[in-house]
Amino acid sequence: MRIQDAGVIFGILGIVVMMVIPLPTWLLDFLLIINFSVALTILLIAMNTKEPLQFAIFPALLLITTLFRLGLNVSSTRLILGQGEAGEVIHTFGSFVVGGNAVVGFIVFLILVIIQFIVITRGAERVAEVAARFTLDAMPGKQMSIDADLNAGLITEKEARERRRKIEREADFYGAMDGASKFVKGDAIASIIIVVINIIGGFIVGMTMNNQGMGVTQVLQQYTLLSIGDGLVSQIPALLISTATGLVVTRAASDSNLSQDVLRQMLSYPKMLYVVAGMLLLLGVFTPIGILRTAPLAGLLAVGGFRIQQTKAEEAIKQQVQAEQEEQEEVRSPESVVTLTHVDPIEFEFGYALIPLADTNQGGDLLDRVIMIRRQLALELGIVIPVIRIRDNIQLRPNEYVIKLKGVEVARSELFLDHFMAMSPGIDDPRVVGIETKEPAFGLPALWISEDMRDTAEMAGYTVVDPPSVVATHLTEILKRHAYELLGRQETKQLVESIRNQYPALVEEVVPNLFSIGDIQKVLSNLLREKVSIRDLVTILETMADTAAYTKDPDMLTEYVRAALARQITHQFRPPGQPMTVITLAPNVEQTVVDNIQHSEQGSYLVLDPAISQKIYQSLNEQIQSLATAGHSPLVLTSPNIRMHFRRLLERILPDLPVLSYNELDPSVEVKSGGTVTI
Known part of the structure; x- marks a missing residue:
């Protein structure tokens, strides 16, 4: 580690020294090749990262490479103006790459600068700025999400710390990228200025200090080619690093690298390749381009689309067979029996005639009603009802439904989806006829009437309710009556943890110093048994903390808590305005x-x-x-x-x-x- 640290330190110091001390041409060639290799390496790494944080050093690396490239520009400018040469690498780019034509070279150099400065650099700068802003704005929401998962027991404290650390690193990374992208922009501007200075300065030096007897045209040709070669040697690595910058800041989190994502996502719609192949054939037939130029590529696309479709079909069959095999293996395994011992807290089973009640395709809204029931009970009783398992049961009669708690039936009734339930106001009307029954929630006498009889019943003062409302009311009352059975230690812990952020001192004093989670659960269960809301959990815990010195008996604690909730209990049972x-x-x-x-x-x-x-x-x-x-x-x-x-x-x-x-x-x-x- 000491050797590596020393190498990095001396490397950065060498960049600074390089701007002051003249370099021989052979060393400048070697450093220019290193610059090109580093730029290409950075681009390939940026293409193979799955998420930006895997290349977190990139902002600092961007600054170092930019400084290194500027140091090379200073050294090459000193050689061009001082000796009229700058090594084989720059000479090769100035003569071989641009064909020895200064005008062509200058145009190529100008195009590269425009591509880098206007297209890639400005785009990457804008993306980095927006990403940094949105990352900072999203930090509070992400922190709250982590806290919620931690309180719910979905993640451990270690996982929560790692996720928080990742959020902080993302914010730091995009903030650093926002600033580092400015270096790339400045480097492109500096390259243009340096080339112009080299051309003008070289012409002046060549004319005033001409020791070789060259004419004006030769001087201009030589110094222009060297200056443009120097600009191209600098701009090509700069273009590679600018492209890497754009890839890093636009790279979203993924399970694979860029090449795999491109191939998988671009080729995920093979039928579109047929469309492109057809368009190419039409382009070759109806335009002067010619069918001979477009037909090979069209055929390649069509064959590729066909092969991709075949591969996808084979993979789908393999996945299906594998899933069936895994399911069979799971059934055969001894561990599969363990899953059969699990008991759902709440189950709602119904006969096949009531399937439209839960089928959204047939207009059923039972699932939406269940969501509203859980929200209603959370507001009324302060308890989060577990997920209700809804399924059909062929063993029940067609119009029958059953409500189970922890696998045991607690309610059963019948429902007629093509009828309405009518409850008498106290005086029966002989005109209202139907199937006699009892309202399942409260046991009141009622009738199942047809839709034609609905208006008559409403005119007679009957309360007419549709079947989904009957089920929702029945389920709500059952859950209210048995809410205390659904509150276990795990649910109690979640309730206590939900107020920890706002009342940390209270929670730390009560749990576990004074009471265990089991003690709190007993008190809350006693309150729910009599349908007293536990939503004001702060008052409940405050009262338990105050009375802990007198008693630890859950029943006595419940009485103290009820006295502290006097206003709430009175409001709950008092008739409005009476x-x-x-x-x-x-x-x-x-x-x-x-x-x-x-x-x-x-x-x-x-x-x-x-x-x-x-x-x-x-x-x-x-x-x-x-x-x-x-x-x-x-x-x-x-x-x-x-x-x-x-x-x-x-x-x-x-x-x-x-x-x-x-x-x-x-x-x-x-x-x-x-x-x-x-x-």
Whole structure:
């Protein structure tokens, strides 16, 4: 490494010294050949890189090669003006390449400069500038994408650091390329000026210091050829490096190099080659070019297109056979059985008559509705519902569908796609006839009516719903009811990580110093079990952190969290613009519950006499019926110390009945008694 470092350092110092100390002609020839070789090497490397960062040294290399080329120009100019010669390489380019004609040479040199300066250099400069700007603008979005993948567990911390480092290197690379491209532009301008100076200076030197007795024409011819030869020797490597600059800044990330991409992408449409071959034949037939000049190339293109089509067909057959073989091998392998043990969190299966419900080609919008359901539950409950597996099942009846959670059926119903579901307003209309059924989400009596009966039902006050809406409502209610089962430790970790960026101090204090992910999951599951939104996760974690010194019991923590979410819970169950009508417990009922709470190492639980429980159920049912008749939604209000136990008492009998404590009411809300439970 020391020898290599010393070689680079002395090489750059040699370029600077070369501008000051005159070089012999043999050394100048050797350095000019090196310059051409380096330029060609850089071009070939640029063509074979798959992405720009594989040639990250290119901006610095561009500066060094430009400086090296300018140093050679200074040395060659010193020899041309001082000795009237500049070595065999420049003499060869000035005489052999341009045929010894100064006018032709100057025109060729001018064309090269125009190509490099106007076409390649300016284009590469513009592309580098735009790429640098867009790379810097895209950095925040890319960083957020990496953070999201890291929080979701899709990548590791090491992979995230590598991706961030790559983004930083891309920004640095394109920024450096934006500046380095200016050197190429300046080099093209300098080459024109140096050639003009060499021609004019050589003419003056040749006329004033003419030791060989040459005439004006000979002097002009000699110095012009040498100057143009010097310009061509410099401009050809410069043109190669300019082309490499354009290739590097226009190179997008790919899995292969430039030659492979060109061949694969340009020849990926073999039928287009037939079109080109036909156009060439027409050009040869109907123009003076002649069929003899266009027919060979047209035939070559046609044969090439035919061979490419054959190759593609053979590759497609090979891939199909290989895929079948791999599938068979996978089935035979012992590891394939492991995949059969995987259970989808949510499954929606339906009979063959309901396929149009999910088939977008037949107008089905079930997939779009599922997306909206997941968005709705994320807003209402604060939980990200897993992907719902939708598939048909020939074992079901044609119009039947089943909803499964973790492989177990939780709901089943029938659907008629050519009918509408009509729910009575309370008074049945004899004119509305149909197939009797029950609304699957809430169990209300309903009818499946034909489309001809729809207007009659709506005029009679019935609520008429189309089949996709029936399924969507049913699925939504099932997911709400079982949301707490879908929240595991992995999902809880993702929720906690989602707020880490905005509240790092809170997350670092709670997890894992005070609570584990499992403890948080239990609290969140308790809230979801009673359909309390966990969207305000910051308040939940803040409350758990504040009460960690008093208790670690998930049930007690849940009660503290519910009190902290009092405004949210009150708003959730309060009728808009009306006072809350609640059912309270008589003092003797509350005291009975308190007296029968048992405490153990595993927690506290309620042990109530079955006769007393039955009396509570009967009295509560009477109060619920009374409130329903009056048009109020039932809601039970209890003391904070028994709310959890009373809720568990009612959980199996009345799972959807909200039970609140006094601590969970917003003080600004008016509360009205709607009845009292007695025993």
